[in-house]
Amino acid sequence: MDTLSYKTKSANKETVTKEWVLIDAENEVLGRLASKAAKLLRGKYKPNFTPHVDCGDNVIIINADKIQLKGAKWTDKTYVRHSGYPGGQRMTTAEEMMAKKPFAMVEMAIKGMLPKNRLGSAIFRNLYVYAGSEHPHEGQQPKEIKLNTIK
DSSP states (O other): OOGGGGOOOOOOTTTOOOOEEEEEOTTOBHHHHHHHHHHHHHTTTSTTOOTTSOOOOEEEEEOGGGOBOOTTHHHHOEEEEEOSSTTOEEEEEHHHHHHHOTTHHHHHHHHTTSOSSHHHHHHHTTEEEOSSSOOSOGGGOOEEOOGGGOO
């Protein structure tokens, strides 16, 4: 038995092939969209996935202002932030956040599904979320992906 034929290949920064992917978020449920986008960002669907390397794709999400939430989450779901001062806790509902920053809900949902370390921060920089259908990344020629095709 030849032991060299069973070596595990580990990807590194130079050997990773990164692509540009476009996702249309219109009428998509927030959590399902976020989990599939996080999988694309991380590169977990690739055969040469390596946990400690940024081997995912660059993901562009358009129409973030047209996402869906199930049930009564538009009024019941709250986002909490704190200023750092006593009594500085502030709460915002999903409806208020969508009116102020339509792209922020998608970004927060995806960021919560990435690793909480330097690698997660580097991976998050490969995400581009836009409220409308226009984006400035036409030069990268992103390929459009339907979320139903991703497992």
